[in-house]
Amino acid sequence: MSSDKPPYLGFGLGLRPQHYQEILDASPAIDWFEIISENYMIEGGQPLHMLDRICERYPVVMHGVSLSIASTAPLDLDYLGALKTLADRVKPKWISDHLCWTGVHGVNLHDLLPIPYTEEALDHVVARVGQVQDFLDRRLTLENVSSYITFGQSEMTEWEFVSEVAKRADCWLLFDVNNVYVSAFNHGFSTDEFLHGVPRDRVVQFHVAGHSHEESHIIDTHDHPVCDEVWDFYRDTVGHFGPVSTMIERDDNIPPLAELVDELDHARAIARAVLGEKRLEAAE
Amino acid sequence: MKSLRELQDTFQRGILAGDDAILAEVKDSAKEERKVLFGVYRNAYVARLAEIVGDDYEQLHAYLGDRVFARLVKAYIAANPSDRRSARWFGRHLPAFVRKSETYAKHREIAEIAELEKALADAFDGPDAEPLRIEALAAVAPEAWPSLVFVPHPTASRLTFSTNAADIWSALKSETAPPKPLHLPEPQAILVWRQEFMSRFRPLSPEEAMMWDEAAKGVRFGVLCEMVATFAGEDEAELRAASYLKGWVDMETLAGCQTA
Numbered sequence: 001m002s003s004d005k006p007p008y009l010g011f012g013l014g015l016r017p018q019h020y021q022e023i024l025d026a027s028p029a030i031d032w033f034e035i036i037s038e039n040y041m042i043e044g045g046q047p048l049h050m051l052d053r054i055c056e057r058y059p060v061v062m063h064g065v066s067l068s069i070a071s072t073a074p075l076d077l078d079y080l081g082a083l084k085t086l087a088d089r090v091k092p093k094w095i096s097d098h099l100c101w102t103g104v105h106g107v108n109l110h111d112l113l114p115i116p117y118t119e120e121a122l123d124h125v126v127a128r129v130g131q132v133q134d135f136l137d138r139r140l141t142l143e144n145v146s147s148y149i150t151f152g153q154s155e156m157t158e159w160e161f162v163s164e165v166a167k168r169a170d171c172w173l174l175f176d177v178n179n180v181y182v183s184a185f186n187h188g189f190s191t192d193e194f195l196h197g198v199p200r201d202r203v204v205q206f207h208v209a210g211h212s213h214e215e216s217h218i219i220d221t222h223d224h225p226v227c228d229e230v231w232d233f234y235r236d237t238v239g240h241f242g243p244v245s246t247m248i249e250r251d252d253n254i255p256p257l258a259e260l261v262d263e264l265d266h267a268r269a270i271a272r273a274v275l276g277e278k279r280l281e282a283a284e
Numbered sequence: 285m286k287s288l289r290e291l292q293d294t295f296q297r298g299i300l301a302g303d304d305a306i307l308a309e310v311k312d313s314a315k316e317e318r319k320v321l322f323g324v325y326r327n328a329y330v331a332r333l334a335e336i337v338g339d340d341y342e343q344l345h346a347y348l349g350d351r352v353f354a355r356l357v358k359a360y361i362a363a364n365p366s367d368r369r370s371a372r373w374f375g376r377h378l379p380a381f382v383r384k385s386e387t388y389a390k391h392r393e394i395a396e397i398a399e400l401e402k403a404l405a406d407a408f409d410g411p412d413a414e415p416l417r418i419e420a421l422a423a424v425a426p427e428a429w430p431s432l433v434f435v436p437h438p439t440a441s442r443l444t445f446s447t448n449a450a451d452i453w454s455a456l457k458s459e460t461a462p463p464k465p466l467h468l469p470e471p472q473a474i475l476v477w478r479q480e481f482m483s484r485f486r487p488l489s490p491e492e493a494m495m496w497d498e499a500a501k502g503v504r505f506g507v508l509c510e511m512v513a514t515f516a517g518e519d520e521a522e523l524r525a526a527s528y529l530k531g532w533v534d535m536e537t538l539a540g541c542q543t544a
Contacts, residue, residue, distance in 0.1 A: 038371070038372070076369065108367065110329070111332065113292075113295065149318060152308075152310065153286070188315075
């Protein structure tokens with residue numbers, strides 16, 4: 001299994017069907033794309049055709065939403081097989097999913113559900129990551145999720161849990177800036193504590209996204225532009241970790257591509273301002 | 285302390301069955317009660333799946349209107365927990381659900397509109413295959429024609445409607461007022477397939493439907509011509525059969541031919 005750290009890719013966007021043609025016609029200045037793996041676990045037609053064309057021109061990363069790594073249900077080997085088949089086609093720079101579970105008893109709740117931060121859950125997740133990495137023959141990248149509840153039985157903080165998973169399972173981390181912001185607000189912890197609690201050498205990707213504020217809590221909806229508070233935290237995040245492949249996530253109310261490219265330029269400008277042009281270029 | 289397995293089981297029942305036992309396992313935040321916070325997961329489950337079904341069945345939604353469609357989808361979600369990793373497949377049982385529903389089954393066009401939308405979605409991302417081209421057929425030696433068999437495109441599927449659901453769907457798709465639902469005197473045969481990257485459908489005459497169904501079973505062209513002759517008269521039967529075949533090739537509904 002390759003243990004090489006994934007390369008720095010620069011500033012990317014989520015690939016969405018609304019933008020296929022524009023991307024192929026105009027080759028916009030986007031450094032790389034992230035695909036939702038499940039959307040391409042299909043037999044044929046336009047989505048796979050467009051994906052093939054885009055893979056010819058841009059580096060692509062696969063991001064799954066239903067690996068369900070923390071579920072106590074058995075690993076779904078059919079799903080893993082389909083993931084591997086897609087990876088053979090896409091040749092992604094890395095494969096990521098979420099540090100969460102999505103259902104048990106053969107049911108998929110199509111949500112990124114929270115884990116109690118216990119030794120039992122840690123052992124369970126670490127063992128499963130090992131199995132998945134063996135199956136895929138590559139390191140997995142795991143993302144911290146937004147959460148709305150905390151479990152009474154948790155024995156450690158989220159960042160301690162995330163860090164232990166990364167170290168013990170020897171996997172990479174996708175640091176979702178918005179999710180840290182959302183969970184910090186919902187659970188009353190400091191974003192800085194999370195930021196400084198995660199091993200720097202494990203983080204290979206950032207997600208930045210918008211959310212919905214409900215006064216007493218924030219919901220991670222990915223249907224708004226990134227807000228100023230999240231940009232501020234992104235500034236701190238870049239300062240702490242240095243150059244890390246950054247991607248803007250938008251899953252709903254998808255705007256014209258130019259609007260997302262503008263948001264991406266904003267991320268690039270922040271990284272430039274924080275790190276300096278030379279350090280950013282040296283990472284490429 | 286509950287094991288991880290028990291906790292996930294309780295959590296899932298909290299979402300699917302509205303069971304509040306999970307609330308004993310989670311905490312209030314400084315700003316909000318646990319019931320409201322857990323409610324985010326409950327609400328998201330229904331909202332997300334409803335959005336997925338809405339995207340899959342756009343014209344059915346337009347036909348039924350927001351209120352009735354929301355009621356149908358809510359009942360569907362309650363009866364069909366998702367069992368696939370990809371949400372792409374969540375709505376696949378909706379036509380069957382409608383057919384069995386006491387409320388909706390008597391309006392037969394509802395299930396048929398759903399069936400058409402599902403078939404179009406299935407064709408959209410179904411398997412790829414190079415379509416049979418007219419040049420390939422032109423190269424077949426005349427003596428080989430009677431023993432030719434045809435391979436339908438893998439995205440092709442056949443539906444049979446008892447109502448004018450296809451006309452209703454077409455009107456809704458073009459954002460015009462749909463016709464009143466009608467029970468047709470004779471069932472209507474529909475062929476669904478993908479041409480280039482677009483899902484398409486077309487009503488077939490009874491004779492063309494018969495020939496398509498037999499061709500799809502691997503019946504040889506010579507026999508298909510005899511069947512067409514039996515179906516609607518020997519007069520120009522071969523010409524009729526050849527004309528159907530040319531239409532199929534032009535519309536890329538076939539993926540190949542070979543001699544049996």
